[in-house]
Amino acid sequence: AQSVTQLGSHVSVSEGALVLLRCNYSSSVPPYLFWYVQYPNQGLQLLLKYTTGATLVKGINGFEAEFKKSETSFHLTKPSAHMSDAAEYFCAVSEAGSARQLTFGSGTQLTVLP
């Protein structure tokens, strides 16, 4: 069984400040890990994914995440927040190889303050 915990349902940062959204996962098998973003009244858009290889992965819009197996974490970061980053962010996990199902976290709403 797999699960995802996103710490903080709401995060606020000032424009230009570091964005850090936390994600911890539980999986009995090697995982694939994903971050999705949802803008208001829209579907989910894939930001980035970790499958194999380099543990630091870069995504769209300047976001990146690092897979840390020892900490079972996959935190999402961006060095400098922009107003357009305000959205809800979801971390998700699936089993490596089969990727049959995604298990989602409950989401983190990011607010960017001017």
Next chain:
Amino acid sequence: DADVTQTPRNRITKTGKRIMLECSQTKGHDRMYWYRQDPGLGLRLIYYSFDVKDINKGEISDGYSVSRQAQAKFSLSLESAIPNQTALYFCATSAGQGQYFGPGTRLTVL
């Protein structure tokens, strides 16, 4: 044109009515999924299908049924809608790594 489309985008219905939500995709993916999203709960999987002859229940399938009419089409039905099925419903497709989502259907059951 969008790769994954959902119809209708918004629907208001009454308790006990049958309703169908439709999903079409042009990505050529074999895998298709239906999720519901509720505030504070993230997305929960209702049903998924890996090809036309393969249908699987997800975490919360009770009260729902699906039909995979073709590789590109996957429909979700509520046989007798109830108010706690009020939610945002998403269809998604996948080729194995990551999923691609439609714009969602907002369903309200009165």
